[in-house]
Amino acid sequence: MKADNIIEVRDLKVHFPITEGLLRRQVGILPAVDGVSFDILRGETFSLVGESGCGKSTTALSVLKMQPVTSGTITFNNEDITHHSASQMRPIRRKVQMVYQDPYGSLNPRMKVGSIIGEPLRVHGMAGDKEKYNARIRELMQVVGLMTDMADRYPHEFSGGQRQRICIARAIALDPELIICDEAVSALDVSIQAQVINLLMDLQERLGLTYLFIAHDLSVVRHISNRVAVMYLGRIVEIADRDTLFSQPKHPYTQALLSAVPEADPELEASRQEPLIIGEVPSVRNPPSGCRFHPRCSQSLERCKTQVPMHQTSGSTVLACHLYD
Amino acid sequence: MMDPLLSISNLSVNFKTERGNVQALDGVSLEVNEGETLAIVGESGSGKSVTALSVLGLLGDSGGVSGGDIEFAGESLVNASDEHRREIRGNQIAMIFQEPMSSLNPVLTIGKQVAEPIWQHRNKSWKDAICEAGKLLELVSIPDAQERLGDYPHQFSGGMRQRVMIAMALACQPKLIIADEPTTALDVTVQAQILSLLKNLTTELNSSLVIITHDLGVVARYANRVAVMYGGRIVETASAAELYRNPQHPYTVGLMNSIPTLHGKPGARLNTIIGQPPDLSNLPSGCSFHPRCPFAKPQCMQSKPKLEEIFPNHFRACFGYEG
Ligand SMILES: Nc1ncnc2c1ncn2[C@@H]1O[C@H](COP(=O)(O)OP(=O)(O)O)[C@@H](O)[C@H]1O
Numbered sequence: 001m002k003a004d005n006i007i008e009v010r011d012l013k014v015h016f017p018i019t020e021g022l023l024r025r026q027v028g029i030l031p032a033v034d035g036v037s038f039d040i041l042r043g044e045t046f047s048l049v050g051e052s053g054c055g056k057s058t059t060a061l062s063v064l065k066m067q068p069v070t071s072g073t074i075t076f077n078n079e080d081i082t083h084h085s086a087s088q089m090r091p092i093r094r095k096v097q098m099v100y101q102d103p104y105g106s107l108n109p110r111m112k113v114g115s116i117i118g119e120p121l122r123v124h125g126m127a128g129d130k131e132k133y134n135a136r137i138r139e140l141m142q143v144v145g146l147m148t149d150m151a152d153r154y155p156h157e158f159s160g161g162q163r164q165r166i167c168i169a170r171a172i173a174l175d176p177e178l179i180i181c182d183e184a185v186s187a188l189d190v191s192i193q194a195q196v197i198n199l200l201m202d203l204q205e206r207l208g209l210t211y212l213f214i215a216h217d218l219s220v221v222r223h224i225s226n227r228v229a230v231m232y233l234g235r236i237v238e239i240a241d242r243d244t245l246f247s248q249p250k251h252p253y254t255q256a257l258l259s260a261v262p263e264a265d266p267e268l269e270a271s272r273q274e275p276l277i278i279g280e281v282p283s284v285r286n287p288p289s290g291c292r293f294h295p296r297c298s299q300s301l302e303r304c305k306t307q308v309p310m311h312q313t314s315g316s317t318v319l320a321c322h323l324y325d
Numbered sequence: 326m327m328d329p330l331l332s333i334s335n336l337s338v339n340f341k342t343e344r345g346n347v348q349a350l351d352g353v354s355l356e357v358n359e360g361e362t363l364a365i366v367g368e369s370g371s372g373k374s375v376t377a378l379s380v381l382g383l384l385g386d387s388g389g390v391s392g393g394d395i396e397f398a399g400e401s402l403v404n405a406s407d408e409h410r411r412e413i414r415g416n417q418i419a420m421i422f423q424e425p426m427s428s429l430n431p432v433l434t435i436g437k438q439v440a441e442p443i444w445q446h447r448n449k450s451w452k453d454a455i456c457e458a459g460k461l462l463e464l465v466s467i468p469d470a471q472e473r474l475g476d477y478p479h480q481f482s483g484g485m486r487q488r489v490m491i492a493m494a495l496a497c498q499p500k501l502i503i504a505d506e507p508t509t510a511l512d513v514t515v516q517a518q519i520l521s522l523l524k525n526l527t528t529e530l531n532s533s534l535v536i537i538t539h540d541l542g543v544v545a546r547y548a549n550r551v552a553v554m555y556g557g558r559i560v561e562t563a564s565a566a567e568l569y570r571n572p573q574h575p576y577t578v579g580l581m582n583s584i585p586t587l588h589g590k591p592g593a594r595l596n597t598i599i600g601q602p603p604d605l606s607n608l609p610s611g612c613s614f615h616p617r618c619p620f621a622k623p624q625c626m627q628s629k630p631k632l633e634e635i636f637p638n639h640f641r642a643c644f645g646y647e648g
């Protein structure tokens with residue numbers, strides 16, 4: 001493993017059984033993640049983008065071993081964790097935390113906010129004495145911009161943006177190295193979203209955090225990321241650093257995705273071409289042969305229908321497309 | 326100039342709730358001209374959906390209009406009989422909701438659901454209505470439309486269901502279509518296709534389109550004119566080009582500055598609007614934006630600014646921020 005890398009994922013496959021009937025007889029497999037490889041550099045924000053159902057959350061959950069892995073390897077800080085048991089994962093889970101889209105769904109409505117934030121400390125036996133524990137909770141609340149006298153309130157008394165701050169405070173309680181943000185800002189209103197994005201970026205700088213950031217809003221992804229991986233139907237089609245990906249997208253799917261994003265500027269919009277993409281993502285249950293994007297691709301070649309494009313690496317860019325063979 | 330197709334003046338709407346009275350709309354004034362696409366933008370809870378629902382007379386038992394008027398093609402809707410309002414709703418105004426599943430009947434085939442309003446409002450035989458339904462589904466680009474008339478809603482993807490909703494909305498060739506966050510639940514590639522379809526079809530019919538959204542990109546791509554809502558009021562309206570070039574309400578300015586874009590400077594700190602949106606059961610005095618406004622002065626806490634024309638066809642409700 002390269003010293004700069006915090007995570008290496010190689011040829012990851014997560015296949016779910018498709019079952020039918022009362023006896024749950026298996027009638028097929030659903031290749032939700034099908035040969036995904038990437039590295040995350042320590043201290044960077046690495047984003048996964050792509051349409052819903054392309055396997056972003058499944059990939060993230062496998063990194064935490066919250067999802068059975070079908071094949072491939074996952075290495076965290078030089079340690080192969082692919083086959084780790086739950087107890088072997090415990091020390092790892094301290095270093096990798098997760099923040100989800102729905103801050104309400106992931107907060108226990110009957111627990112006070114202070115003890116929600118302190119929960120990881122108690123679970124991992126790091127609460128210490130009462131005074132130290134309370135001081136740490138106050139410190140965490142301050143760091144994420146919550147008033148410390150709100151520790152005795154319940155989640156429903158907070159707004160959506162504040163609840164996301166509670167989740168972030170809980171995620172940083174154990175001084176993690178990596179935080180997985182799965183659509184963490186997607187449900188927030190524009191003005192609140194900006195506050196939470198700023199908070200995430202501040203915390204990264206202060207605490208030296210690494211982010212695996214999952215979002216479908218490409219403007220947000222461009223703002224926050226160092227490098228971006230684009231997924232389509234369980235596979236990565238392109239990885240590039242932020243500026244390259246947004247100014248010179250190479251894969252036709254990346255190009256199509258970017259052309260579909262409306263820009264908040266009527267003058268720019270008037271001079272833009274029509275979105276390049278047609279139709280909808282086909283079902284992963286029966287993925288298209290060859291390059292999975294070929295039925296929607298405006299530039300597809302004969303061999304795209306039959307041959308799976310190889311991942312070609314040059315510098316920090318990875319591309320899987322026959323147009324560049 | 327022609328009279329507007331829809332004219333909302335000084336509309337107030339209240340809901341009775343367990344927590345007391347919620348003033349969802351507080352003197353909303355808004356016009357929609359024939360053939361134009363108007364976007365209503367604002368954050369959640371600002372009153373966008375309630376504005377649309379009051380036009381359709383769908384406020385439910387707990388809600389009611391407590392002041393102001395809504396005129397459609399010169400006729401008051403607030404004072405109209407229920408029956409007349411239903412007639413207008415079926416024939417001349419159509420609505421498309423965010424979640425098509427909740428407006429589609431799960432146990433009826435798609436063909437029957439699209440044919441129903443044609444049969445009811447357009448005086449056609451059932452056979453002709455089904456035939457027309459097939460054509461409409463083709464028009465909204467449902468692949469193999471004729472074969473899919475017998476399918477049920479759950480057999481369609483989210484994007485396809487929203488296409489069906491558009492087909493149903495167009496069935497009676499309405500003069501006004503109101504689409505409330507029609508693509509918020511959809512992927513961006515599908516969103517682009519659905520909104521282009523909606524825009525092109527309404528242009529062909531010369532219908533007016535109101536798009537309700539929180540996405541300033543959607544507004545820029547599809548709208549001719551924009552109304553910005555905050556705390557149950559319209560705080561600014563202008564043509565889309567004018568609003569983005571020359572925003573005049575501090576809330577609009579704050580909103581524009583807080584969004585990351587595909588062309589802005591990445592990684593920089595985003596400007597934010599401090600604080601939280603208001604609680605409508607307990608609105609701040611005066612201008613409801615004043616607690617979050619960097620330019621608030623004493624007057625803003627005492628009285629409510631009216632919507633005034635500060636440039637030709639550019640209105641704002643603010644006591645004095647100089648943009
Ligand atoms: N536990 C599961 N069992 C079966 N299928 C699943 C499970 N989790 C996810 N999937 C399927 O795997 C695919 C990828 O899902 P997901 O990773 O959630 O996508 P994304 O996060 O990109 O929207 C989808 O088709 C989804 O329905």
Ligand SMILES: Nc1ncnc2c1ncn2[C@@H]1O[C@H](COP(=O)(O)OP(=O)(O)O)[C@@H](O)[C@H]1O
Nearest residue numbers: 340342347349368369370371372373374375605
């Ligand atoms: N049926 C209802 N009962 C009580 N309050 C309601 C009802 N419908 C809407 N409201 C309130 O009216 C306000 C505006 O809501 P709405 O128009 O749905 O906002 P949005 O701009 O997000 O569409 C909100 O504060 C909401 O809580």
Ligand SMILES: [Mg+2]
Nearest residue numbers: 056057058182
């Ligand atoms: Mg997901």
Ligand SMILES: [Mg+2]
Nearest residue numbers: 373374375505
């Ligand atoms: Mg709404």
